[in-house]
Amino acid sequence: MYTTLREHLFPGDGKEAAAILICTRTPGSALKLLSKELILVPYEECTVRQPHTITWPGAYLEKAIDEALPQSRSIILVHSHPGGLFQFSGVDDESDSGTMVSLFQGVEAIHGSAIMTPDGAMRARVYHGGGSPEDIAMVTVPGDDIHYWFPDSSEQQTVLAFTSGMTTTIGHLTAAVIGVSGTGSIVAEQLTRLGFGRLILIDHDQVEHKNLNRILNSTQKDAKDSRAKVDVFADAIEQIRGSKIAQAINKTVFSREAVVAVADADVIFCCVDSHQGRLICDLMASSFLVPLFDVGVTIPTRLSSKGVRQIHDVQGRIDYVRPGGSTLFDRSVYTAQSLSAEELRNTDPKAHSEQVKQGYISGIPEEAPSVITLNMRAASACVNEFIARAFPFREDPNHSYARSKFSLSGCYEEYEAESALPKSENPALAQGAQEPLLGLPPLGAV
Known part of the structure; x- marks a missing residue:
């Protein structure tokens, strides 16, 4: 799923791309979201695709809500930052302010957004109801290599073993x-x-x-x-x-x-x-x-x-x-x-x-x-x-x-x-x- 997501978000044209993750939660009190389904937003259906901004049809939000609603799953909106910025931009904040309202109206759960940079690093945040965003403490992908990304750094891959x-x-x-x-x-x-x-x-x-x-x-x-x-x-x-x-x-x-x-x-x-x-x-x-x-x-x-x-x-x-x-x-x-x-x-x-x-x-x-x-x-x-x-x-x-x-x-x-x-x-x-x-x-x- 991660490999598919990364390939979709960086097709090689230097423009932003978008996708949606439908997530389950683990039992217990800790907030831990698990990627269960992936919805890719086709490039040709986006009304705007530029290096620093993207606009895509609301129909994909509706599709995500339909998928998440039966079991009240979380929805995470993901887009790429081709320039490598490992932060949420002002444009991202403005976009979330509108889309999160629609998600909460559609599914009563914790929802959020995420970004990915060209090196594959991810950063995510969630919204509880209509409040302010809260950084996810860690994003991890346990593949052949196990990746960990924290909000304050995307450079986990440079950490040397035994140091x-x-x-x-x-x-x-x-x-x-x-x-x-x-x-x-x-x-x-x-x-x-x-x-x-x-x-x-x-x-x-x-x-x-x-x-x-x-x-x-x-x-x-x-x-x-x-x-x-x-x-x-x-x-x-x-x-x-x-x-x-x-x-x-x-x-x-x-x-x-x-x-x-x-x-x-x-x-x-x-x-x-x-x-x-x-x-x-x-x-x-x-x-x-x-x-x-x-x-x-x-x-x-x-x-x-x-x-x-x-x-x-x-x-x-x-x-x-x-x-x-x-x-x-x-x-x-x-x-x-x-x-x-x-x-x-x-x-x-x-x-x-x-x-x-x-x-x-x-x-x-x-x-x-x-x-x-x-x-x-x-x-x-x-x-x-x-x-x-x-x-x-x-x-x-x-x-x-x-x-x-x-x-x-x-x-x-x-x-x-x-x-x-x-x-x-x-x-x-x-x-x-x-x-x-x-x-x-x-x-x-x-």
Whole structure:
């Protein structure tokens, strides 16, 4: 949608062009608009098209109102600034004063306008009723590269990775870490020290003695007191960064509270070991248009010719899922069969022993695997994948790295491009606050 919009707004003739975005909203109290539909205003139907002004038929406003009205969606009027001005001009203000009245009369919702400059940067503002405009704090496009634009600067693309400028940009962002255990605690530690403005931690489990060897910041006392993993890590974040950075949610991600919280995030890090958990993260990424980074590790074993159990490989996998691209389901990270099998195990009295067999080391009932080094390697690769997307530094385009795998046994890494992965139609895209959330009845409003 962004690519189509940019191509339309800059046809190469140096004149302004216009389009309309129909947007849904995320659940929760924060104002976050999600582009759901795009209406292009044909060049030949504009009565005026000049380098600094444009006038187009009211019929397209009526069309937008008709599209937005059934579900009270927001309408954002977009036009180009071919000269590169990253501000709303006096002409823009005057135009909005008339058109916003028509929009509010047609649809009771929050409406606004946006501009785009030739480098693709966008700036947006909204109107609440008939009041003054309010800047949208950030416009983001999570494609192969993840773009962020703020009202005070269009130069995000010049920020170098691993610099203080990157820290400043990251300070505007909220990350959700789903699963704060072996891999997730390491991911959360890195995000904390990178300077994310907010961290949403989601995990329903408590600290036990058996996992002290791989959960950062956990202690003997935490295990003795059976403290929630998210509370332990939130306390650590407060010691490192101060208060009001961490939001701890001691519930499964398959809960309405968790899903509503994640809707506020700008990036999701999926560090769970369950298929259902990955399903929910997949649906949240699509429904709320949030980039998703999924990390997994495994140590498959095999029997030797003498019947001795041996390590077959030591593996890690990182998948980057961009909204509108190939999903974790498309990539068979989880399947309908794996979801059914997992549900069966969870309801079977022998589920615990079976889950242990399906843990880090296949075929070995190991409850306290010594895997922190493997987890560190995978977690670092996962967070570096985010940095590479938001602050590109690789020699090759990010498109080539939709999935990466490494083998510590074989000492190799391999990558798959977005174009090489299967992709199906995704009806969940930009569903936002539509009930039931994520299309799942158990997550519906009470």
